[in-house]
Amino acid sequence: MYDYDAIIIGAGLGGLSTGALLAKNGFKTLICEYMNRVGGCCNSYDHEGFRSDTGPSIVEFKFVFEELFRRLGRNLSDYIDFIEVDPVYGFVTADGRRFTYPASSEGTKEVMATFSLEDARAWDRFAKTGEGMMKHLFLKTMTKEMTTLWDMMKFGMTTPALIKYMGYMYMNFESTIKHFFKSEAVLASMGMHAYFVGLPPAICPGYIAFLCYTDHQGIYYPRGGMASIPQGIARVYGEYGGETRLNTRVSKVLVEGGKARGVELDDGTRISSRLVVSNINAKSLYLDLVGRENLPRWAVKAMESYAYSFANPNIMLGLDAAPELESHHTVCYSSLEDMNRCWFEDYTKGKIPERGFMLISWPTKEDPSLAPEGCHTLNLVTLAPYDLAQGDWDQLKEEYMEMQIHSMERNFGLKLKDHIVTAHVNTPKDFERMMLQPKGAIYGLQFDHMSSLIFRPRIRSRAIKGLYLAGSSTHQGGGTPTVTASGIIAGSLIVNDFS
Secondary structure, three states: OOOEEEEEEOOEHHHHHHHHHHHHOOOOEEEEOOOOOOEOOOOEEEEOOEEEEOOOOOEOOOHHHHHHHHHOOOOHHHOOOEEEOOOOEEEEEOOOOEEEEOOOHHHHHHHHHOOOHHHHHHHHHHHHHHHHHHHHHHHHHOOOOOOOHHHHHHHHHHOHHHHHHOHHHHOEHHHHHHHHOOOHHHHHHHHHHHHHOOOOOOOOEHHHHHHHHHHHHOOEEEOOOOOHHHHHHHHHHHHOOOEEEOOOOEEEEEEEOOEEEEEEEOOOOEEEEEEEEEOOOHHHHHHHHHHHHHOOHHHHHHHHHOOEOOOOOEEEEEEOOOOOOOOOEEEEEOOHHHHHHHHHHHHHHOOOOOOOOEEEEOHHHOOHHHOOOOOEEEEEEOOOOOOOOOOOHHHHHHHHHHHHHHHHHHHHOOOOHHHEEEEEEEOHHHHHHHHOOHHHOOOOEOOOHHHOHHHOOOOEOOOOEOEEEOOOOOOOOOOHHHHHHHHHHHHHHHHHHHO
16 A cells, blocks of 8 residues: 555646646645745745745746646636736847837737838748747647657647748747848847747747747736746645645655655655656756666666756845836847857856846736835846856855846946845855755756757656656746646646556
8 A cells, every 4th residue: 555646746836737637636646845835936935025936927828727727627717817918028228229019919010110121021920930830839739748759740740730830940049030030129139038948049949939929929927926826726736635745855766666656755754655756857856866776777878968957046126116117027138149148158158147138027017016015026037157167156146136236227227226125136056955956957957959849858757667757857848837738748647547
């Protein structure tokens, strides 16, 4: 007899989604979470009366959450209140120019026309291609297991319309957007989306570029902060009898005869189960918790070959006045080339970039309750490496914050300093300590061409029977809808495998 049918390591969106589906289907399920709250990277924290998000800042592909709650037999709106965001993005250039892209695709075309009539016309072609990608690729594959070449071939044979989009699977992000657009301002305004999967435009997969269009299908912010999403899923999980243990660290996956048979906790407690689901970094899972001694040689080599995803510090500011911004998201940038240089000339060499760009998230634009009356919260998200060529994050964090705020004022004309009530920095080392994310890797594993889709670790483990994976290390990679989708897939596979 087992203590549980399923034990899930980590209460991130992938683990919670898997757990909720298993609990609904009668599995006696336990989630073990290292932190004192559910959510993992999709979280919020309070600091001196201001609520800030720790990682994700908006939601795309809301249909994934609708699908999850449909399968759970619940109404999404009863658990999570999504607020539609419009405009989708604002931009501040190095020469002080400001503009926004509205949620309306036609409105975005009009803004592009102020830079280039040719690019405005190209937007129609880009949007048509993006709509086709949404219909034939994203909608059909987001919650569908597709981790082998045969899976892809079967899908391709049943979706012949997909062939016209295959070229973008092999191009890089930069080449894709340059295939459509010519204006430097338009190209730069799209370039930031590459970093949404953790890579510069020069090496990010080309199909990611069409996120620039799918944003116009709707982006959302959950009332109460990003933590409201995992909390909503956790409520359903609890209603179906699922058990969660917070402040509980799993130190080992118990393997017997090549099968996962439970976990061992930090204090030595052993808990048995019919299966184990991991919602942690895949390299940590296999190389540390499962252990090299329990893996075939090919599996060890495969895990060692993966690079961790990028790290990025997050600066939370509490302001006593509304910032001089127009959008929930504002991108400060100089050029597409600088976005690449930040990676190749700075990030990969252990330097903190002083040029380039920053993403500013303004959550109180949509939800004023996240700050005291009349006040506002800003999150400044930047690119910087975990391993610094000079210095250490624990000693440099305050200096880093000052440097970034000064950059915002000097380079982009944003007046922040005189309105700061409180400020807090989470560095890559802080993310590693808070969430056990190795190297502060917010997207788990890097998402280049050879580490995406079928090349990522499988949701149903090939190396260990009864072991399943969810989260950013699998399938579609990092992001709130994609990791939730991985949980939907994992839950469906397990129900089928153990029914």
